[in-house]
Amino acid sequence: MAKAALARVLYPVERWLDRLRPKRRTDNLVIDPYLGYATASEIILRGRVLTALRRTNPSPEGSWWTNLRQMLSLFLTREVADICVTAGGTEARTDEEGYFDLHLPREDAAAGWVSVPVTVEDGESRELEALVPPHDPPFAVISDIDDTVLQTGAYSLLRNLWTSLTGNALTRHIFPDAVALVRGFEAAGAPVFFVSSSPWNLHFFLRRIFERHHMPKAPMFLRDLGLSRTQFISGTHGDHKGGSIDVLLAALPETPFVLVGDTGQHDPQVYLDAAKRHPGRITRVILREPGKGAGAKDKAAMKALEAIDVRVESARDFSKISPVG
Template identity: 55%
Template sequence: MKLWLARIGVWIERQLGRGRAVRQAGAIVPYIGYATPEHLVVRGRVLAKLRDKPAYGGRNRWCNVRQTLRLFLTAEVGDVTVSAGDVTAQTDEEGYFTLLLPRDDQEGWREITVHVGEISVACPVMVARTDAHFAVVSDIDDTMMHTGAYALTRNLWNSLTGNAATRVVFPDAVALMAKLSEDGRNPVHYVSSSPWNFHGMLTDVFDRNALPRGPMFLRDYGISETQFITGTHGDHKGASIDVLMSALPELPFVLIGDTGQHDAGIYLSAAHRHPGRVQQVILRATADGVDAADQADIDAIRALGIPVDVGPDYSAALSRDAARRSE
């Protein structure tokens, strides 16, 4: 039944996508990039037009619902050439692109100008500093801000009816990330099962609430012929951690998540795949608390010698040594 429904979904998507080849590029949506030992990884998406509107707190819920739905009515432009200097790439059928530029000796934030025909945009890239003590990977939903991601109906309601001005960021999450970041010394990254369509909104939320800026690893909600949404939350988060550990081979990692979507199990698997690379795990316990499966995973992480702070807030993590250096 699921396979049959998925194939119907593919047919509908293809019908709605007819005429995509004749669309003209009208905008480049920049995503925050990162660096590997060899490359600057520049990311973004090419669309025929933008559908974002400024967010403000007084907008009613119906306006927010309409604006959120507009984010998914993307007129993506596939198979067009994107360039930055002498480096080029083609957008895929959903308009996404990745440019791999040679890395130089500079560090910190870089702005790479990307072109599609006469259109250009600056794509930010974060290059880890040589004095970084560790890297941070954090979940977003119910870790940095309240969404109710562990409850489908609650998460859907919050996603549809809110905007960047109304999203609730946990104050102690802001304090924790500021402490871990050490004023930009330690690179911060965010991983979420939210769609790439939310990248601009999430960036706005983080800026409004003074969360440290960093690359986001979101999900493509495209439909394949075998499933509605490719991969699972755990697959996506685990793969993103693998990418980042490969990109920053000299750094240990602090992993932050919550108990609502069993992040402890995901981080335990990452610790097994990358022995010695996970320095600490921090988990916010959701309203449902820590169940038996989570507790077993937490105990297993601690058995590896990795400290785990878990609770309804980040007070335990905030009370730890601020530096967390690997000497």
């Protein structure tokens, strides 16, 4: 209800501001690159066309006010709709928020990371990367980010906002036990994917944090901060995460999945719903218990997962959890 009320107030304001802006530039357009992924038959390249890239210049000694201004600047993007983006003989057009997906034939692409040159109409050419999983991985992993691998405090709205807006890429911290667990998944031959309710504007920001902590590179499924007449920020946390899980299970239809999350934002229920939608596909759920730990609803969802033969492991940290079970 609060999000709907915000939408009713902010949507007309956004439309009014759009009318005040100068006409969109169609020269020197740039691509904000996102890490893509592959199915058995396709390589899917992802990105967003903007008039300029927004990047921060963080400092370990940066004040909270400097960090806040730099973080807010990441959201002041000018996206460009209905622009043609091409890779080889494949093309796509950007949607109203500037996003695009390019679906290329996988053909004989070897497992691992592939890099493909992508050109935007009246703009730059940029290499976009995609993870091509092996045809028969032992399992695949979908992991949450906030409070699962990245210290955030998402279980508390005020703490989440303060941490997210006043830190920077050099001060935010990854849980070392999460790095060890994900590296273990990678060593076992499992493709890893990250899902978060963070907006796509933070894709590069999150990649910088992950790289600094030596977290393996992996495709991210983030959320559009779209504003409509009735909705402020697209969908709910559960809807976004559940939809991303559905996409990835469809991409690897013969592969069992391990879901990693935390009890701070009701991941157990989201994962239970996904397991019910995809019987037998989710074999294991691993959960961090931040803050006060699992509540009654989370515990009930965890028991319900076990009742349908999903192995559930939960702890304050992942230090004693084996990546291969």
